[in-house]
Amino acid sequence: MPLGFTAIYWRDMIKFARSKAMIFLSLLQPVLWLVFYGISMSNNTGLFFAGTSVAPPDAITVSYMTFITSGVIGMTILFTCLYSGQNLQFDKQYGLMKTIVVSPMPRSQILIGTTLSGITKCLIQTTIITLFGYILGAQLFAGFLLSNIITSAIGLILFSILFSAGLMFLSNMIGLKVNNHDVSQAIMALLTLPLFFASNALYPAETLPFTMKLLCYVNPLAYFIDSVRYFTIGPNFYAFGFNYQIGLEGLLSSFIALGIFALVMFVLAIFVIKNIRDF
Amino acid sequence: MKDAIINVEGLSHSYGKTVAVDNIYFHVEEGQIFSFLGPNGAGKTTTINLLITLLRIQKGQITISGVNVAKNPDAVRRNIGVVFQDHRLDRDLTIWETLEFHGKIHSLPKETRRQRITELLNIVELGDKRNAFIKNLSGGMKRSVEIARGLLVHPKVLFLDEPTIGLDTKARQRIWHYIKQINREENVTVFLTTHYMDEADQYSHEICIIDKGKIMANGSSSSLKNAIGKDIYHIKTTDDLKASQILANLPEISHVEKNSNGLLLYLKNNELSASKLVKSLTIHQIKLGNLNLLKPTLDDVFIYYTGRKIDSTVDA
Numbered sequence A: 001m002p003l004g005f006t007a008i009y010w011r012d013m014i015k016f017a018r019s020k021a022m023i024f025l026s027l028l029q030p031v032l033w034l035v036f037y038g039i040s041m042s043n044n045t046g047l048f049f050a051g052t053s054v055a056p057p058d059a060i061t062v063s064y065m066t067f068i069t070s071g072v073i074g075m076t077i078l079f080t081c082l083y084s085g086q087n088l089q090f091d092k093q094y095g096l097m098k099t100i101v102v103s104p105m106p107r108s109q110i111l112i113g114t115t116l117s118g119i120t121k122c123l124i125q126t127t128i129i130t131l132f133g134y135i136l137g138a139q140l141f142a143g144f145l146l147s148n149i150i151t152s153a154i155g156l157i158l159f160s161i162l163f164s165a166g167l168m169f170l171s172n173m174i175g176l177k178v179n180n181h182d183v184s185q186a187i188m189a190l191l192t193l194p195l196f197f198a199s200n201a202l203y204p205a206e207t208l209p210f211t212m213k214l215l216c217y218v219n220p221l222a223y224f225i226d227s228v229r230y231f232t233i234g235p236n237f238y239a240f241g242f243n244y245q246i247g248l249e250g251l252l253s254s255f256i257a258l259g260i261f262a263l264v265m266f267v268l269a270i271f272v273i274k275n276i277r278d279f
Numbered sequence B: 001m002k003d004a005i006i007n008v009e010g011l012s013h014s015y016g017k018t019v020a021v022d023n024i025y026f027h028v029e030e031g032q033i034f035s036f037l038g039p040n041g042a043g044k045t046t047t048i049n050l051l052i053t054l055l056r057i058q059k060g061q062i063t064i065s066g067v068n069v070a071k072n073p074d075a076v077r078r079n080i081g082v083v084f085q086d087h088r089l090d091r092d093l094t095i096w097e098t099l100e101f102h103g104k105i106h107s108l109p110k111e112t113r114r115q116r117i118t119e120l121l122n123i124v125e126l127g128d129k130r131n132a133f134i135k136n137l138s139g140g141m142k143r144s145v146e147i148a149r150g151l152l153v154h155p156k157v158l159f160l161d162e163p164t165i166g167l168d169t170k171a172r173q174r175i176w177h178y179i180k181q182i183n184r185e186e187n188v189t190v191f192l193t194t195h196y197m198d199e200a201d202q203y204s205h206e207i208c209i210i211d212k213g214k215i216m217a218n219g220s221s222s223s224l225k226n227a228i229g230k231d232i233y234h235i236k237t238t239d240d241l242k243a244s245q246i247l248a249n250l251p252e253i254s255h256v257e258k259n260s261n262g263l264l265l266y267l268k269n270n271e272l273s274a275s276k277l278v279k280s281l282t283i284h285q286i287k288l289g290n291l292n293l294l295k296p297t298l299d300d301v302f303i304y305y306t307g308r309k310i311d312s313t314v315d316a
Helices: A004-018 A020-048 A064-084 A086-093 A096-101 A108-135 A146-177 A181-197 A210-217 A220-232 A247-275 B044-051 B073-079 B095-105 B110-123 B139-151 B169-185 B197-203 B221-228 B240-248 B274-282 B298-306
Strands: A236-239 A242-245 B004-015 B018-029 B033-037 B059-064 B080-083 B157-161 B189-194 B206-211 B214-219 B232-237 B253-259 B262-267 B288-294
Touching (some): A004 A020, A004 B095, A020 A064, A020 A108, A064 A086, A064 A108, A064 A146, A064 A181, A064 A220, A064 A236, A086 A181, A108 A146, A108 A247, A146 A181, A146 A220, A146 A247, A220 A247, B004 B044, B018 B044, B018 B189, B018 B206, B018 B214, B033 B169, B033 B197, B044 B059, B044 B189, B080 B139, B095 B110, B095 B139, B110 B139, B110 B169, B139 B157, B169 B189, B169 B197, B197 B298, B206 B221, B206 B298, B214 B221, B214 B298, B221 B298, B232 B240, B232 B274, B240 B262, B240 B274, B274 B288
Parallel strands (some): B033 B189, B033 B206, B080 B157, B157 B189
Antiparallel strands (some): A236 A242, B004 B018, B004 B059, B206 B214, B232 B288, B253 B262
16 A cells, blocks of 8 residues: 555644644634624624524523534634645645656545645644633533543544545645636635535524525535534534524434535546646 | 667657657666756757656657656656756755655655665765755755755666756856766766756766757767867967958868957868968968967857857847
């Protein structure tokens, strides 16, 4: 088995660990969302939904901060992964890619290495945001037994890996295909905005207009956030004036959707890297 | 004759309608330093990119160490080391990390890898700088790191695309010292492109002149110079101005050039004897102060084959 991907992974992680400012800034954004948006919205949700509906007795009622911590985790992974694709673009721009592709290492190893480093970064960020959400009063894993917390954490890690892998394949593909830094920036911005807002990150997707709801159905971010809520809050809860019944079926459909997303992106990205000519 | 380690037959390459390489044939013998000499845009980099499997071969055939490049690029990649024209290094890694990274990419086992890196850093005199960041190195040091990187896997052929471009004289000499050393001690065949005449002349066993995608001449430096065969007289007289007018009319002389030290007489063939030269001047009461017979330089060879000086096209 070729182990060239370990070299790529090792290099990415060295550079990541060294860029302390980058680590700080990449964590600052989600924290700012939680602090500014989370806290100010938390003080308003009661006002919005006073008397609109009543929490069903079998559902746990959770605060808005609890609700959007999951959304912010999804958003952070989305942003981190999509912008990571630019690393390959820089490798191409500075000619480093040429030094790699004249080696006998299969090109797919480049893809695997960068994807694994992207996943690692996302897992670190997810952990930190979860802790921070907790500090800000999000009721995560509330009322869980220790064994439940452990299985939930494992589930959270597995789904995060699946989601960030799909995103890393997608962003690497863009990084390899687009040679202009400004253009790829614009593409990323164009992708992140609709993916973020046509999802259940900040509000329930069920209340979205029809076309946005359709977008939500093919949006991997929405499926991922569902799974995060399943693991951190529970299968049946009430927030933002709405009763969420994700259940095991919801978790399973998230798994299938994210699996298909990762697989399709993997196949496409392998195709792109094998056929690219202008290193 | 030794075996050819690189064999190129009928190689052509074009970008759209622009023909970069036009039906070239050449071979490189094992253990040699082979210079591919030509002005910018002559097709040097295209040829090197075809040799190192970066470009897909459109027409013709290349074998390196007996392996067909088009059919088995991965096997070729195991046999070659490459140093590219511009610095291609990760600024944010140290020297050691850069070499470790490439050793890992080539799946060198840990012990072999570390031993080899230490060995190569000693050759290029960077052993004490192993933890320095690439971004803090001089151009010459960066080049040395790249040469070490190219040699990590004990390649059979080391390709160097303009290895000394942009370096000062001292750094150039040092780089050449390393190249010669590894050529001699590790028996690595060196294939390099350059537009520095003096370097090609001084260091390579074999020179191939390429211009406008075509091979103009091929051979050792001395054989190339002998082949054009025309000598040059360098003279100093009591009246250079008058002398140049008189000598320009001699049938054996193709043209006369004046420089600060006297006159350069380019001969059409080598049949003008010194005595005849002296005689034709003394008739006009001009005394000869100095007379030197110059052998042609590689510059002259280049002008002979391409009709122009290499330097005039360097920055074009």
